[in-house]
Amino acid sequence: MTTTKSEVLLHTPGHVKHDGHNLTGFIIFLCSESIIFFAFFVGYGVLKITAPTWYPDGVSGIAVREPLINTIILVSSSFVIYFAERYLHKKNYWGFRIVWLVTMLMGSYFVYGQYVEWSELTFSLSSGVFGSLFYLLTGFHGLHVITGILLMGLMLIRSFIPGNYDSGEMGVESISLFWHFVDVIWIILFILIYVWQ
Amino acid sequence: MTITNYDERIIKVNQPVPGAPNNWRRFFGFNTDAKVIGIQYIVTALIFLLLGGLLGMLIRGELITPPSDLFDPTVYNGLYTMHGTVMLFLFLFPILSGLTNLLVPPMIGAPDMAFPKLNALAFWLVPVFSIVLLTSFFVPGGPASSGWWSYPPVSIQNPLGHFLNGQMLWIVAIGLSGVSSIMGAINFVTTIITMRAPGMGFFKMPIFIWTVLAAQILQLLGLPALTGGAIMLFFDLNFGTSFFNPETGGDPVLFQHFFWFYSHPAVYVMVLPVFGIFSELFPTYSRKPLFGYKFVAVASFGITILSLVVWVHHMFYTGTPMWMRNLFMFTTMLIAVPTGVKVFAWIATLWGGNLRLNTPMLFCLGGLFNFIFGGITGVMLATVPIDIHVGNTYFVVAHFHYIIFNTIAFGIFAGIYHWFPKFTGRMFYEGLGKVHFTLTFIGATLNWLPLHWAGLLGMPRRVASYDPEFAIWNVIASIGAFMLGVASIPFILNMVSSWSRGKKSPPNPWDAIGLEWLLPSPPPHENFEDDIPTVLNEPYNYGLNKPFVVDEEFYISKALNDS
Amino acid sequence: MNLKDNINPKISLIIGISFAVFIDLVLSKLMASWSYSWLPVQASKAAPYVDNLFAFETGIGTFIFLGCSGVIGWVLLFNRAPKYDESYGEPFEGNVKLEIVWTLVPLFLVIAIAIYSTKVNTTLQNLGEKTKYDSQKELPTYLDNNEASAGTFIDVISRQWSWEFKYPEGFSSSELHLPINEKVYFRLISKDVIHGFYIPAFRLKQDIIPGSIISYSLTPTRKGIYRLRDSMFSGAYFSQNQTNVIVESKDAYQEWINKTVKKVPVDGLNQAGFLYKKRLEKGDKGWATISPSPSPQVNDPGNPDSAHEG
Known part of the structure; x- marks a missing residue:
């Protein structure tokens, strides 16, 4: 069953792009993901204002110094990843790999710093409203940082595949966007937990 | 079969019919x-x-x-x-x-x-x-x-x-x-x-695409709030955290905010595509253009935006402050405006039409009729003083089912019947369809209409037992529910037998306008493949001399040949 | 059709529409007055306000519903296509004027309803104000406004699944006795989960939130026995969590107080506890539930079987 036509078509056949929509999809995903954090932040604010008891017994506040160093490292990694992307645009693959790895290391240091902070705290998940919120927020954010580092590792490995960037750099662009997202979330989180005491 | 001056790939063997015995496995x-x-x-x-x-x-x-x-x-x-x-x-x-x-x-x-x-x-x-x-x-x-x-x-x-x-x-x-x-x-x-x-x-x-877009954007904005609440609930349940646990300083009402921030819009996520189905079917079966296409399209986004700021109407009696109750009452009632635009547009589409009352149209009309009723009880529920009396009673249950079943499920049935020939390549049996509609409409009305009165008299929802004065309403409702159970039999029979041995469907059995109707029934794997029509107008110009796509005749005859 | 040929079609259309609107208005008015009978007896100061608002909305709702479904019915009767007729209907695409009308009319209608409801809302608030307090902070013994400082509170204590009413005279009861035509003040307290304090005959409902104490007030206006129901799902024996409200004359109320004060505390009304015991005797079949809290000790366990209205 085929079309038999001998005359000329009266129209130009239309096309739509089959693929290459990953970045659009990823941006939509990030918008949606930010709402979960937004929900947690709102929960934090509401409980902070209304809860009858806030800090657990024996805790009067939370140390800011180490988290601040951590924050500076994470935020500056956002600038570092930007340079990695620029190297890639210029097709300087080794430059990209090295700077990309630096970003990963900075992210890993942040996770390590979080681990140290968690292990030194005297309260737990189940010690009252503050304990619950603190571990939920930092834990959920930490999970995103770890995911980001793993995805960066994947991109690093894939950069060695010949011809990996022939069809665009969408993977790297997406991960970089994700990293900025994780950073912005952390800044809000830092203000909420450490600055607003 | 001689010269072709367009893409080679168009002329290739069709996909086998979905559901044909040789490829049923692909559904699993x-x-x-x-x-x-x-x-x-x-x-x-x-x-x-x-x-x-x-x-x-x-x-x-x-x-x-x-x-x-x-x-x-x-x-x-x-x-x-x-x-x-x-x-x-x-x-x-x-x-x-x-x-x-x-x-x-x-x-x-x-x-x-x-x-x-x-x-x-x-x-x-x-x-x-x-x-x-x-x-x-x-x-x-x-x-x-x-x-x-x-x-x-x-x-x-x-x-x-x-x-x-x-x-x-x-x-x-x-x-x-x-x-x-x-x-x-x-x-x-x-x-x-x-x-x-x-x-x-x-x-x-098409309006269906508009409503899907509006609904899915709502899904993206709302659902994460419920996910956030559910994560916190999970920790409270299993790890002793105290987000919502009042014994350790948490706030149980906070969960209600997370829950309803999504779960109220969730109803719109479900009802919007059904509005889309209504907007596709009424013009097709009335043989008339959709009344006020642009208004109907934009109203979808009006509903999306408003539905994000109404959730507190589920918490009028939890001790929310006065200003909040008045504010959310007003925003909730405002939803009646874009919804009204749609309802009036559908009715105006019907007016002066040439109505074909087959099964999909009957389900659409039934759904619209029920929706008008459910919408009115919705405005009543939005009214704070009335909600304080009937909230958490069977009045809410009845209203909710009038929307969720008597409107949404009706619309879904209409959609399934309407597009059944397109995607299976076979016609359904009209007689069984009408039996299905009749049983469903009577069953649904018996089931949920009486419960409004049980609620007005003060029967709380979710009760396992109740005072004898509510018995009469509940007996009628139960009869209706069992009737709805019976209604599923003609539906299943129809779907199964039509798909396996129904009459073959032409590409456009309803004489409808729309890109999907320019495809063979069932459509090939990649729809138009590399010859996608260029669209000139919105797909509702029944009886108007406005072409839908460039070179429509070509696509029509191609679909006929390929079917 | 012949009629239309003789008379100017525009005039006949106007006459037809006005006639339909008139019928619709009459039916809506009838429905509105009928709607009062769908509700329980009015037994509080708030009830008539709620019922009037409900009748008002029933009237408007009926008008819109009959209007819309009337058009649908008309179309179904007179615009059906004959079999095999696939010709088009009248191809009009829209009418901007009409669209603006049916955007603005509902908008004004909604604003009108909202203004009316807000007024009723304020009235109800003045009839029975409610305030939420944190239970961990100091409990209110008196309300802030002057009128209230004269009275004291009846404590409404809700549990899974029983009610207890503590009177300022120092006794408690399983049924809520109230004097007629007098404003009473409550403190709503929950010992476990969220419950709903709902008396249909009073048209009043308030969720009781654990961790908060809610001060609440109302004025009963009609002698009789009414149901108080838990309206917020509270677990396994939720539907058993109901009791009676007894509104009586001031003298009878005083007499009841004097009598009850002297009584020895006994197990209060606890239908859930009774059913749970029966379940345990039958081998604890069914799905899991927490066990009901023990019966409150009350001076007057009341009589749950006495006939109630509404």
């Missing part, structure tokens, strides 16, 4: 074709409709007499919780995803969804979370039994103290369902934004 595997996924969703969801309906009939069986005599009250609570959960998360959301999957690519002329693999993954999460949810019937202590709202502190009481409990499985299932819905939403939005046929600007899209 990881298939990335949106049309296969759509049918997978719809069939799965219809099976869960039967399960949810069975649970519903058990509930109505218990409530046919005032005392709690058929089940222990704990069992009743589990049954009604699972009824709501199955119907919403295992029937309504999946079946709408199914219709959306079937319709979006052909309607906008795209070959497939933007992310076919993600699409298949989203579908295969449905059986996964269904199994998780249904497993909870067999864990010690029984399934979740705090209602589909799962309000703490009742939901975090965990009577047996086990880590593995029904409530926990419920939260996990809802979480996975959320992941699946978000995957679907990303896919639908990306597809609609980036893969439309040449010439199809936003104001030339």
Whole structure:
């Protein structure tokens, strides 16, 4: 069953792009993901204002110094990843790999710093409203940082595949966007937990 | 068969008919074709409709007499919780995803969804979370039994103290369902934004596409709030945190905010595509243009935006401050305005038409009729003083079912019948369809109309037993519920027998306008493949001398030849 | 059709529409007055306000519903296509004027309803104010406004699944006795989960939030026995969590107080406890539930079987 036509078509056949929509999809995903954090932040604010008891017994506040160093490292990694992307645009693959790895290391240091902070705290998940919120927020954010580092590792490995960037750099662009997202979330989180005491 | 001066790939062998004996297996595997996924969703969801309906009939069986005599009250609570959960998360959301999957690519002329693999993954999460949810019937202590709202502190009481409990499985299932819905939403939005046929600007899209876009954006904005709340509830239940636990300083009402921030818009996520179906079917079967296309299209987004700021109307009697109650009453009532624009537009579309009353049209008309009624009781419920009396009574249950079943499910049935010939390549039996409609309409009316009065008299919802003065309303309601159970028989018979040996369907059996009707029935794997029509006008110009696409004749004869 | 040929079609259309609107108005008015009978007896100061508002909305709702479904019915009767007729209807695409009308009319209608409801809302608030307090902070013994400082509170204590009413005279009861035509003040307290304090005959409902104490007030206006129901799902024996409200004359109320004060405390009304015991005797079948809290000790356990209205 085929079309038999001998005359000329009266129209130009239309096309739509089959693929290459990953970045659009990823941006939509990030918008949606930010709402979960937004929900947690709102929960934090509401409980902070209304809860009858806030800090657990024996805790009067939370140390800011180490988290601040951590924050500076994470935020500056956002600038570092930007340079990695620029190297890639210029097709300087080794430059990209090295700077990309630096970003990963900075992210890993942040996770390590979080681990140290968690292990030194005297309260737990189940010690009252503050304990619950603190571990939920930092834990959920930490999970995103770890995911980001793993995805960066994947991109690093894939950069060695010949011809990996022939069809665009969408993977790297997406991960970089994700990293900025994780950073912005952390800044809000830092203000909420450490600055607003 | 001589010269071709267009793309070689157009002239290739057609896909085998979906459902033909040689390829039925593809419906049971990881298939990335949106049309296969759509049918997978719809069939799965219809099976869960039967399960949810069975649970519903058990509930109505218990409530046919005032005392709690058929089940222990704990069992009743589990049954009604699972009824709501199955119907919403295992029937309504999946079946709408199914219709959306079937319709979006052909309607906008795209070959497939933007992310076919993600699409298949989203579908295969449905059986996964269904199994998780249904497993909870067999864990010690029984399934979740705090209602589909799962309000703490009742939901975090965990009577047996086990880590593995029904409530926990419920939260996990809802979480996975959320992941699946978000995957679907990303896919639908990306597809609609980036893969439309040449010439199809936003104001030339079919209304169904408009409503899907509005609904899925709402899904993306709202669902994460519920996910956030569910994560916190999960920790409260299993790890002793104190987000919502008043004993350790938490706030149980906070959960209600998270829950309703999504779960009220969720109703719009479900009803918007049904508005889309109404807007497609009324012009087709009235043989008239859709009245005020642009108004109907834009009204969808009016509903989306407003529905994000109405959630507190579920909490008028929880001690919310006065200003909040008045504000949210007003925003809730405002939704009547864009909705009214749509309803009046449909009625104006019918006016002066040449109505063809076949099964899909009957379901549409029934759905519209019920929706007007449900909308009016909705405005009553938005009114604070009335809500304080009838909130949490059977009046709410009746209103809710008037929207969720008598409107949304009616619209879904209309859609299934309307597009059945397109995607199976076969016609359904009109007679059985009419029997199905008649039984459904009478059953649904008997079931939910009387319950409004039970609620007005003060019968609380979710009760396993009630005072004898409410008996009469409940007896009628139960008869209606059993009738709805019977109504599923002609439907199943019709679907199964029509698909296997129904009359072959032409490409455009309803003489409808729309890109999907320019395709053979069933459409080939990649729809228009590399010859997508260029759209000139919106697809509602019945009886007007406005061409729909460039060179329409070519596509019509091509579809006829390929069928 | 012949009629239309003779008379100017525009005039006959106007006459037809006005006639239909008139019928619709009459039916809506009838429905509105009928709607009062769908509700329980009016037994509080708030009830008439709520019922009037409900009748008002029933009237408007009926008008819209009959209007819309009347058009649908008309179309179904007179615009059906004959079999095999696939010709087009009248191809009009829209009418901007009409669209603006049916956007603005509902908008004004909604604003009108909202203004009316807000007024009723304020009235109800003045009839029975409610304030939420944190239970961890100091409990209110008196309300802030002057009128209230004269009275004391009846404590409404809700549990899974029983009610207890503590009177300022120092006794407690399983049934809520109230004097007629007098404003009474409550403190609503929950010992476990969220419950709903709902008396249909009073048209009043308030969720009781654990961790908060809600001060609440109302004025009963009609002698009789009414149901108080838990309206917020509270677990296994939720539907058993109901009791009676007895509104009586001031003298009878005083007499009841004098009598009850002297009584020895006994087990209060606890239908859930009774059913749970029965369940245990039968081998504890069914799905899991937490056990009901023990019966409150009350001076007057009341009589749950006495006939109630509304």
